[in-house]
Amino acid sequence: MFIDMNFFQSNSSRKLTGIILIILFAGLIGMQVATPSIQNPAVSGEFKAPKEIKSIFERSCYDCHSNETKLQWFDKLAPFSYMVAADVREARKRYNFSTWDSISPADQEVKLWYMVNMIEAGKMPLPQYTAVHRKARITDEELSLLKTYVTQLSHRNHGAGDTAKIKVVNKSIASRPKSINGISYFDDYKSWKVIASTNRLDNGTMRLVYGNDITVKAINEKTINPWPDGAIIVKVVWNMQPEDGEGTTKPGNFNNVQMMIKDSKKFTDTEGWGFARFNGLELKPYGNTVAFAVSCINCHRLVSKNGFVFDIPTRTPELAIK
Amino acid sequence: MKIKILQCFIAHFILAGCTHADKTILAPEFVFGEENLHVITSGFNRRKSTNFTLYGNAIAINNGSDSSRSLLPGQVYKLVTWKQKPNPYWFGGYINDEILTIEILKVSQSGNRVVQTDYHVENSKKEILHRNDSEKQSRIKFIREQKASVFP
Structure with a gap:
């Protein structure tokens, strides 16, 4: 009886395995038949480089x-x-x-x-x-x-730098410009701490990056992944003036101001960060649809280990050991 | 062949989950900020690999658009200079590293209404660094010549 039972079990498990394999095989065949094809539309404006x-x-x-x-x-x-x-x-x-x-x-x-x-x-x-x-x-x-x-x-x-006459604000902005995602411009950041000072070869700009108290506290406590809700980072961007005889480069015309606001419940599609950018002294909001922020976060995903923020004060571990 | 395909398949998923090891640690000590001091302007020097930000109190800020700043009693300027390094997270970008010096210029008035300047330089540990008179005058001139950055 014992032997018979074992025989029966082994026989039925073989059958089951067989059925599963047939289903999987049929599934794979089905997937092959319905496999997506990739079209190659005509090349309309080819990339040119050496x-x-x-x-x-x-x-x-x-x-x-x-x-x-x-x-x-x-x-x-x-x-x-x-x-x-x-x-x-x-x-x-x-x-x-x-x-x-x-x-x-x-x-x-x-x-x-x-x-x-x-x-x-x-x-x-x-x-x-x-x-x-x-x-x-x-x-x-x-x-x-x-x-x-x-x-x-x-x-x-x-390379030549911004040689244009530096424009100044000749009237205060009457209303606070609002980005399409609801983030309004504010200038409280002017009394916040600067968390980083940066400049970039790739677009000829220099920046000051301000952080509110929650941001600075998160840096002090090294709790930036994720950043706490309420953290706000504001980046003020200027064009670079040409380098002077001493090798010093100074800010030229104001270019734009960018904001990152952490609200993990509100900005769920962009890793909890709300993005806004206001261009020129008229502070024209950037982005025609709310989807503009997707391209922001796509780039910021490069620094996911920094909680999606590029410009933070860091040192190499070797220096820390000294 | 089967083994090769299997290896590729496994590599597919292992590699997809790979992340680069972090090369840096947070350095809150590089952040400068004092109550009542606001940014006047900033700059950098690629030859010296430094960048700087000039801060000032309200009296200093409100006197920022002249070609050379008038010295008014009560003005406080702090010129902070950092070492500059390539941004570890963005090729093509540069970012401040550690604080090298903090230059402090205070303007006061003596009993006979003569405006006086008090200038000294500290490192990030607040140790005073020696500068001769000519160096001091040259740096006071540099601070006075800084035009305010345009903010919206």
Whole structure:
């Protein structure tokens, strides 16, 4: 009886395994049949750069960020084909080397620096992509070439500095400009502490970054991931004047003011941060739809370990040991 | 072949979860700020790898648009200079590092109504650094020549 029972159990579990395998197989076949196909629309405004630069992008980025996607046989196999199709769709939405001319030269410059920084941080090309497309990997030498390329590009665009006469506010802003997501401009930050002072080669600007009491307390207590609700960071951005004979660079015209407001319940789509930017002395709110903040957080995700904030006071651990 | 595909599949998910090791730690001691002092202007010097911010009290702030600041009794200026380094999180960006010096200029009035300046330099530990008279005069001139940044 004991032997019979065992025989019965083993027989039925074999049957069950068989049924599961058949279902899985049928599912896979179904997925293959319905697998998404990736179209390559015509190239309308191709990216132009020196050959050695363009070839790096072509080899490492074009499969997703252009209309010249070249799929390998395994990219077309379900379930991978579904992931590949989703990645390509998202990648082309963020920027597309085949429609490069459709964005302004200023936006092109911003995106090129973003790419270089994503590559340096190891976020791009996607590690899951390079794991199976080894030729897409970017070497340190190639990254150096890209860094030199963007640095020279920005030097041409911003190297001369802001020589325009510095405009001053000749009347106070009557109403507080409001961003489309409901964040209004305020100037309380002028009495807050400056948490960082920065300048950037990539857009020829210099900045002071202010933090409210909650922000400064979070830095002091080293509790910035996540930042507490109520933390507010305000960045005031000026164009750089040309360097003087002593090597000093001073702020030129006021460019914009940017705000980050932490409210984990309100700004759930953007990691709890509400973003706003007010351009020029007239403080024109940036962004035509609330979706503008998605591009803000996409870039700020590079520093997820800092609670999505770039400009914080830091030191290297070696200095701390001294 | 099967093993290769399996390896790729595993690599897919392991690598997707990888993050870069943090190279830095928070340094709250780099933040300068005193009640009653507000920013007048800022700047940086790429040759010296420094950046600076000039702060002032209300009397100093309200006297900011002249080509050279008038010295008025009660003015307090603090010029903070930091070491500057590449931003560890953004290639192409630079950010302040540790505080190198704090230069303090106080303007007062003596009994016979003569305006006096008191200037000295401290490091971040509040230790006073020696400067000769000519260096002091040159730095007072530098502070007086700083035009206020335009704020909205």
